[in-house]
Amino acid sequence: MTGAACSAIGRSMTDDPPFSPALLPAGFVDLLTPDARTEAEGVATLMGVFASHGYDRVRPPLMEFEETLLAGAGAALAEQSFRVMDPDTRKMMVLRPDITPQIARMAATRLGAAPRPLRLSYAGTCVVVMPAAAEESGRQIMQAGIELIGPDSPQADAEVVAVGAEALARLGVPDVSFDLTMPPLVPALLEEAGISAAVRPALMRALDRKDAAAVAELGGAVAETLIALLRAAGPAEQAVEQLAHISLPPRARAFSERLAATVTALRHVKPDLCLTVDPVEFRGWKYHTGVCVTLFAVGRAEELGRGGRYLSNENEPACGLTFRPDVLFRAIPPAQAMRRIYLAPDAQPQAAARLRAEGCATLAALPPEAPYRAGPEHDRAEARRLGCSHILSGATCTELD
Amino acid sequence: MTGAACSAIGRSMTDDPPFSPALLPAGFVDLLTPDARTEAEGVATLMGVFASHGYDRVRPPLMEFEETLLAGAGAALAEQSFRVMDPDTRKMMVLRPDITPQIARMAATRLGAAPRPLRLSYAGTCVVVMPAAAEESGRQIMQAGIELIGPDSPQADAEVVAVGAEALARLGVPDVSFDLTMPPLVPALLEEAGISAAVRPALMRALDRKDAAAVAELGGAVAETLIALLRAAGPAEQAVEQLAHISLPPRARAFSERLAATVTALRHVKPDLCLTVDPVEFRGWKYHTGVCVTLFAVGRAEELGRGGRYLSNENEPACGLTFRPDVLFRAIPPAQAMRRIYLAPDAQPQAAARLRAEGCATLAALPPEAPYRAGPEHDRAEARRLGCSHILSGATCTELD
Numbered sequence: 001m002t003g004a005a006c007s008a009i010g011r012s013m014t015d016d017p018p019f020s021p022a023l024l025p026a027g028f029v030d031l032l033t034p035d036a037r038t039e040a041e042g043v044a045t046l047m048g049v050f051a052s053h054g055y056d057r058v059r060p061p062l063m064e065f066e067e068t069l070l071a072g073a074g075a076a077l078a079e080q081s082f083r084v085m086d087p088d089t090r091k092m093m094v095l096r097p098d099i100t101p102q103i104a105r106m107a108a109t110r111l112g113a114a115p116r117p118l119r120l121s122y123a124g125t126c127v128v129v130m131p132a133a134a135e136e137s138g139r140q141i142m143q144a145g146i147e148l149i150g151p152d153s154p155q156a157d158a159e160v161v162a163v164g165a166e167a168l169a170r171l172g173v174p175d176v177s178f179d180l181t182m183p184p185l186v187p188a189l190l191e192e193a194g195i196s197a198a199v200r201p202a203l204m205r206a207l208d209r210k211d212a213a214a215v216a217e218l219g220g221a222v223a224e225t226l227i228a229l230l231r232a233a234g235p236a237e238q239a240v241e242q243l244a245h246i247s248l249p250p251r252a253r254a255f256s257e258r259l260a261a262t263v264t265a266l267r268h269v270k271p272d273l274c275l276t277v278d279p280v281e282f283r284g285w286k287y288h289t290g291v292c293v294t295l296f297a298v299g300r301a302e303e304l305g306r307g308g309r310y311l312s313n314e315n316e317p318a319c320g321l322t323f324r325p326d327v328l329f330r331a332i333p334p335a336q337a338m339r340r341i342y343l344a345p346d347a348q349p350q351a352a353a354r355l356r357a358e359g360c361a362t363l364a365a366l367p368p369e370a371p372y373r374a375g376p377e378h379d380r381a382e383a384r385r386l387g388c389s390h391i392l393s394g395a396t397c398t399e400l401d
Numbered sequence: 402m403t404g405a406a407c408s409a410i411g412r413s414m415t416d417d418p419p420f421s422p423a424l425l426p427a428g429f430v431d432l433l434t435p436d437a438r439t440e441a442e443g444v445a446t447l448m449g450v451f452a453s454h455g456y457d458r459v460r461p462p463l464m465e466f467e468e469t470l471l472a473g474a475g476a477a478l479a480e481q482s483f484r485v486m487d488p489d490t491r492k493m494m495v496l497r498p499d500i501t502p503q504i505a506r507m508a509a510t511r512l513g514a515a516p517r518p519l520r521l522s523y524a525g526t527c528v529v530v531m532p533a534a535a536e537e538s539g540r541q542i543m544q545a546g547i548e549l550i551g552p553d554s555p556q557a558d559a560e561v562v563a564v565g566a567e568a569l570a571r572l573g574v575p576d577v578s579f580d581l582t583m584p585p586l587v588p589a590l591l592e593e594a595g596i597s598a599a600v601r602p603a604l605m606r607a608l609d610r611k612d613a614a615a616v617a618e619l620g621g622a623v624a625e626t627l628i629a630l631l632r633a634a635g636p637a638e639q640a641v642e643q644l645a646h647i648s649l650p651p652r653a654r655a656f657s658e659r660l661a662a663t664v665t666a667l668r669h670v671k672p673d674l675c676l677t678v679d680p681v682e683f684r685g686w687k688y689h690t691g692v693c694v695t696l697f698a699v700g701r702a703e704e705l706g707r708g709g710r711y712l713s714n715e716n717e718p719a720c721g722l723t724f725r726p727d728v729l730f731r732a733i734p735p736a737q738a739m740r741r742i743y744l745a746p747d748a749q750p751q752a753a754a755r756l757r758a759e760g761c762a763t764l765a766a767l768p769p770e771a772p773y774r775a776g777p778e779h780d781r782a783e784a785r786r787l788g789c790s791h792i793l794s795g796a797t798c799t800e801l802d
Binding site: 023024025026028029030031032033035036037039040044047051052053054056057058059060061062063064065068082083084086087088089091093095102105106109110111115117119123124125127129130140151153155156159269338340349356359360361362363364366367385386387 | 424425426427429430431432433434436437438440441445448452453454455457458459460461462463464465466469483484485487488489490492494496503506507510511512516518520524525526528530531541552554556557560670739741750757760761762763764765767768786787788
């Protein structure tokens with residue numbers, strides 16, 4: 001890996017230069033205060049919003065047997081996963097690169113008999129062998145998200161997006177754009193139109209590049225339809241209006257109508273979202289079977305979160321949304337610093353306890369740096385040296401000048 | 402591993418039988434609500450108490466290079482560590498079995514120039530190849546703790562124990578016993594008394610078993626002193642009083658006096674702790690150089706936490722305390738369940754938002770299980786099916802009968 005790539009991957013959330021690039025593997029960082037607190041408190045805020053909508057917190061383990069975690073939808077994760085041998089069973093274990101397949105496993109097994117809709121939330125750390133994309137910052141990634149398992153309806157899709165929107169608003173992330181897509185629409189259309197398998201890869205690439213000229217050339221009987229779909233991308237209501245006028249074969253039509261119905265359901269619960277629709281976008285969606293969403297902070301290229309509809313274990317309908325707190329927390333202000341108060345050797349314990357109860361951090365004087373009866377000048381110097389703004393002497397708290 | 406050992410290691414915190422012992426590797430578990438919430442909220446409570454005493458939260462990564470993490474004091478962890486190769490550098494990386502050596506690394510490098518006393522806190526997940534002791538429950542272990550780096554004084558030792566005591570009290574753990582020990586005392590005494598290296602292992606085992614007869618037989622010139630030390634173990638003040646009357650050579654005497662001074666300093670800040678002293682206990686302490694503490698819930702064999710004084714990187718004095726939240730939270734009541742309120746299709750969004758703001762969980766009606774206009778009987782049945790105690794219809798919240 002080049003030095004530039006290494007430093008891009010290894011940087012901390014505050015863009016501090018790493019202390020020593022050689023000390024930690026690329027993509028693994030030490031977080032300090034306030035970043036570590038911002039992240040922890042931000043995750044707690046997200047989980048609080050999820051819980052308030054009935055999403056029950058679960059905590060699957062960091063490692064699982066390869067044969068369990070990488071089964072089914074998890075198979076796509078195989079090349080991103082670190083593996084170790086379990087010395088006990090001699091079976092391979094995987095350090096999870098993603099929490100979603102674990103939730104699917106739990107929903108199908110231990111929670112298989114729990115009533116549906118099953119609403120679950122999770123927050124935890126994952127490790128990938130290499131970052132999925134250049135803009136992603138690490139190999140240790142944090143995920144916090146929700147899964148709504150059971151119902152397959154526009155209202156269910158909309159609930160997941162709406163709960164995500166409320167969580168971001170609670171965190172204070174400004175100007176979020178919610179970009180809805182329907183990844184299975186184009187493949188269904190190409191199949192229904194009988195586009196030959198030989199042409200499809202080049203056509204998909206042209207669609208991915210939004211290259212209308214190449215689409216016109218490769219699209220055969222559906223070239224005009226595909227170009228109309230490309231042009232429909234934009235603000236949600238306008239896109240839905242255009243979609244309604246595009247003639248589509250039955251399966252593609254059903255996907256298009258479901259996308260429109262999801263926009264309607266979402267507007268019903270969250271009228272003010274900045275919502276866009278791109279019916280052609282499919283990049284990065286592997287196992288999704290319905291509406292998907294990507295969340296961006298307006299003006300930033302990094303995704304704040306993503307999710308969508310898929311089939312969980314045993315083909316049970318499910319819709320999920322995952323935030324990347326380590327990315328998200330670059331978009332919000334750092335956790336408010338606590339007021340730091342130095343406790344002089346004569347500070348009254350009850351007064352110190354009151355200050356802590358009010359949200360202050362109290363730093364006790366400790367020998368040998370702070371010998372008892374060293375005098376107020378020494379105390380003030382110590383307080384300053386330790387980054388305190390106030391000093392407590394007796395029961396009196398004074399701001400340092 | 403036998404089936405019995407497997408199920409003991411794999412059990413959940415609530416002693417539920419695992420859904421399928423074969424699904425997850427031994428020592429890894431799925432936590433459900435309320436356990437997952439109890440743990441997360443409990444960790445937040447611990448971290449809040451630590452922060453209120455000026456301990457700044459840091460978050461070192463889950464993996465590090467072997468040569469970094471297992472250097473120095475970390476070497477003792479080698480056999481507990483899973484390793485994988487970094488495909489980028491071809492160097493071995495370690496999945497951390499312990500966070501403490503990471504804090505030591507940060508204190509010596511990136512925070513090397515930060516003012517002392519350096520107060521740091523951390524919470525995170527570790528993985529060990531096999532549980533350290535039969536009574537420990539997992540290979541995925543959680544740690545939350547503090548490190549006080551720089552000062553070497555009885556007041557510093559006392560601060561760490563006192564902050565830990567406050568954290569346990571805040572969590573509501575009842576009847577905690579704080580057992581102080583001084584692991585280097587006996588080795589110093591045996592060395593100063595010139596006990597031959599050939600005899601020492603058997604003598605240490607006898608002391609470990611508290612076997613006074615064997616100690617009398619093997620202890621030579623210090624047999625009487627060792628038996629007096631054994632007998633001194635007990636409630637702190639009584640133990641300190643007895644220790645003061647035992648004649649000891651200089652280094653052993655210094656350790657004994659430091660133990661007594663720590664008791665005094667601790668009583669000064671926390672007069673009401675249930676505090677015991679065992680001057681002979683050394684089991685489980687590997688690299689410690691001063692006062693150590695083990696925290697037990699009275700009547701339970703499991704440790705809630707442990708810590709003590711050691712030399713950090715570059716021989717800097719340090720004192721730390723680590724809690725095991727996964728063990729700790731078996732000793733406290735589960736997180737209070739949120740009131741679950743079913744939102745009938747006609748529920749007013751503003752009324753639902755108010756209920757969430759008051760701490761309730763609202764579960765929206767979703768088609769197809771809850772078709773719009775299905776009627777109040779259907780709504781109530783749905784609410785019950787989803788474990789709700791109340792239903793919101795319009796702006797009216799009603800308790801289910």
